[in-house]
Amino acid sequence: MSPIKDFNLEYTAPNRENIFSEGDTIDGIVTFTLTKDTKIKSMIVKAKGDADVRWTEGSGDDEKTYSDHRRYFKLKEFLVEKNPKGTVLPRGIHRFKFRFQIPKEDMPPSFKGTHGNIVYVLEAKISRSWRLPTVVQTEFKFFSKSFSHSGPVYSVPQSGSVGKKMGAFSKGEVQMTATVNTKVCSPGDTLSVVATICNSSSKKMRPKFSLLQRTVCRASRSTDTSDKCLCKMVGESIAQNSEETVSCQMKIPVDDIFTLHNCEIISVDYYLKVYLDVSFAFDPEVLFLLTIVPSGFAALQPDETLGPYPAGAFGAPSSSDFPPPAFPSGAFGAPSSSDFPPPAFPAGAYPASSNQWPQQTPPYGFSTAASSSVQNQNPTPPLFQQGEAPPSYISLFSPPQETLGWTGSGPKS
Incomplete structure (x- = not known):
């Protein structure tokens, strides 16, 4: 039976939306309890961001699987330095603080779909000789401030x-x-x-x-x-x-x-x-x-x-x-004045047009x-001007x- 109990990883939310962006700092703490003095080889904490896609087409002999992967960053910090001879930690409760700064690069937002995921995670791992590592993970949300694309x-x-x-x-x-x-x-x-x-x-x-x-x-x-x-x-x-x-x-x-x-x-x-x-x-x-x-x-x-x-x-x-x-300017540029009437009207009011909003919605x-x-009337002419046909x-x-x-x-x- 493992002497490691209550292995947890927590981090501080950067804002009320709990969303990180490039350049933000992640402050966190790793906690666990040892039921006896324990020798470990190392303890590390990582922060990483990955995108993966995978889907299958066809069936039988014609079945084919498509997959791809992108890694956006990976940061690692040793909480207990690697020691082949082992480092003995005493029985009791242990707390280790850590801090990462997310790279200042444009990266895609967190996403989970049927055939693809973009996941940003924190991971803590305790390694011991002749034992499987003890691992805990937690995800954090990411969205780029630049939104450049x-x-x-x-x-x-x-x-x-x-x-x-x-x-x-x-x-x-x-x-x-x-x-x-x-x-x-x-x-x-x-x-x-x-x-x-x-x-x-x-x-x-x-x-x-x-x-x-x-x-x-x-x-x-x-x-x-x-x-x-x-x-x-x-x-x-x-x-x-x-x-x-x-x-x-x-x-x-x-x-x-x-x-x-x-x-x-x-x-x-x-x-x-x-x-x-x-x-x-x-x-x-x-x-x-x-x-x-x-x-x-x-x-x-x-x-x-x-x-x-x-x-x-x-x-x-x-x-x-x-x-x-x-x-910066990009695919969704600012609409021109010909696209929509300028919303220059006071707070709570709506523009006067044939498409004005109902006052009690x-x-x-x-x-x-x-x-x-x-x-029993002749066909009514259009009540509104036809624009370019929508897609x-x-x-x-x-x-x-x-x-x-x-x-x-x-x-x-």
């Missing part, structure tokens, strides 16, 4: 529209415009979505709202794409030949889900899909790309084209122990404005390949 973090409304003529099984057409209150959000935030639907067809339809996660894993010049619906909400049916405005309050899951672009073998994107469920027809849809970051990183920044952001505007930053990050779920019947769901979300699941173990030592 996603560009400036602006929190501005997004709008999109789509129109569709019905097929052979129905007559007329349907048009929809949708608006979401932000481009940047954090776990636990609430998305405010408004959709105006003009149903000039002979079919009923339901508005639906889905938050989608798309993960792409890469290995050996092959890719594995998996799509996952994180949450979904369904509105009431919209009658034939009617027009309605529907609003939805969707809360982002509080899990640690972040946009991930700065890893060679894993990338993660998030989309809000607003669509109409039409039976026996392709569903009209609008897709909004969302950037999800920790709450301390979703800070508003002034921009010359957008003008200053007033207090209380969309996506105001929450208090955090993180200093305001300086974000329930905290969660849907609210529907009064509908106006257009039966189709199929073009962005290809069907996932058949896989056998994640079979890899934890991070490599």
Whole structure:
């Protein structure tokens, strides 16, 4: 029976989000109890960050497994120096403090998926002669302050529209415009979505709202794409030949889900899909790309084209122990004034437009404005201007390949 009992590893949280970034210091303590005087060869503590992907395609003789690995850093400190003859520790409670500084390099955020993981861990190990090592591990969350591969973090409304003529099984057409209150959000935030639907067809339809996660894993010049619906909400049916405005309050899951672009073998994107469920027809849809970051990183920044952001505007930053990050330009550059109207309105007010937000929106779920019947009338002209056609769901979300699941173990030592 091992004389080592209650082997624990703890560290001090850097902020209320409990998220570390590059250059941060990890202070911790290793504790254990010895039931008798014990000779050990060494005791070390490590900090490391690893990314792994693994998936399988095919079956039988055609089965093939793809895998890859990236190590971002590994730090090691001896708490008891290595001694081939052994160092005797007395019976009783032992406490060893340690400190690491995370390298000042751009590294991907923590992530756990079906076929890929990015894990940052602390590990303590006691080695003894002729015995298996005694090991304890604990994970810590990481997110880069630079977020350099996603560009400036602006929190501005997004709008999109789509129109569709019905097929052979129905007559007329349907048009929809949708608006979401932000481009940047954090776990636990609430998305405010408004959709105006003009149903000039002979079919009923339901508005639906889905938050989608798309993960792409890469290995050996092959890719594995998996799509996952994180949450979904369904509105009431919209009658034939009617027009309605529907609003939805969707809360982002509080899990640690972040946009991930700065890893060679894993990338993660998030989309809000607003669509109409039409039976026996392709569903009209609008897709909004969302950037999800920790709450301390979703800070508003002034921009010359957008003008200053007033207090209380969309996506105001929450208090955090993180200093305001300086974000270089990148893939998600600042939107131009032609994309969205500048949010130069006082706190609590909404811009005056055909897509203005309802003044009394329930905290969660849907609210529907009064509908106006257009039966026995000529087809109604569009109530909103058609913009550039949004990307189709199929073009962005290809069907996932058949896989056998994640079979890899934890991070490599």
